[in-house]
Amino acid sequence: MGGCASGVKTNKAPVESQTAAPVTGNAGANAQGAGQSQVAAVQAPAENNAGPGPDVPRSVYFAFNSYVVESKYRPVLENNAQYLVSHPAAHVQLQGNTDARGSREYNLALGQKRADAVMKGMELLGVKPSQMEAISFGKEKPKALGTTEADYAENRRVDIVYQK
Numbered sequence: 001m002g003g004c005a006s007g008v009k010t011n012k013a014p015v016e017s018q019t020a021a022p023v024t025g026n027a028g029a030n031a032q033g034a035g036q037s038q039v040a041a042v043q044a045p046a047e048n049n050a051g052p053g054p055d056v057p058r059s060v061y062f063a064f065n066s067y068v069v070e071s072k073y074r075p076v077l078e079n080n081a082q083y084l085v086s087h088p089a090a091h092v093q094l095q096g097n098t099d100a101r102g103s104r105e106y107n108l109a110l111g112q113k114r115a116d117a118v119m120k121g122m123e124l125l126g127v128k129p130s131q132m133e134a135i136s137f138g139k140e141k142p143k144a145l146g147t148t149e150a151d152y153a154e155n156r157r158v159d160i161v162y163q164k
Contacts, residue, residue, distance in 0.1 A: 053090070053162030054083040060118050062156045064099075067113035069121050077118065080160050081125035088128070091163045094118050096136040097143070099152035104138060111136030118158045 056079040060069060069077070084090050096111030096118075115134035123129060144151035 052164055053092070053160075054079060056080060056083070058160040058162075060114075060158045060160075061153065062114055062158075064152070064156065065110070067110060067117045069117050074121075076160075077121045077125060081122045081127045084122070084127045084131050085125075088131070091131050092133070093161045093163060094132055094134045095141070095159045095161055096134065096138075097141055097155055097157050097159070098139050099155040100139045100142065100147070101152065102139070107138035108136050111138045114156075114158050118160070 057076045058080065060073040060076055062068070063070070080092070084092065094115040096113070096115030098107040098111050098114075102110070112134065115136055119129070119132050119134045122132060139155070142151075142155045143157070144154040
């Protein structure tokens with residue numbers, strides 16, 4: 001599956017902030033969720049922490065057809081950014097993923113936009129771009145193999161993977 005990653009880069013990455021108006025940058029893009037905020041801050045369990053890096057959650061999840069980083073995932077970005085800023089030699093791969101709905105090409109592009117959005121959010125928190133690589137696996141690396149809405153939601157994510 002190593003050949004599934006796409007190097008497609010986009011320049012605009014929406015990041016939702018708790019202290020300022022959301023930066024959406026998706027005018028004309030067919031993405032939902034821009035400008036929406038969540039009341040409760042929820043963190044996913046630290047489930048993908050094999051290998052180097054901090055023992056904190058490393059996945060950011062997205063709404064259907066969206067690449068907006070919701071404010072409830074700000075602690076995920078902050079904790080990982082704090083580690084990267086204090087460990088300038090550390091490097092992460094931001095792996096964008098989608099659910100199984102949509103064409104391969106569409107999902108590769110959406111996964112890339114999600115990875116780029118997380119990268120932009122971490123840059124705003126002080127991480128050097130040279131410490132990060134944003135790639136897309138589209139629908140090629142699902143975390144959940146079922147076809148329920150819960151399975152699809154688990155697959156719409158960016159995994160922050162620390163490199164050795």
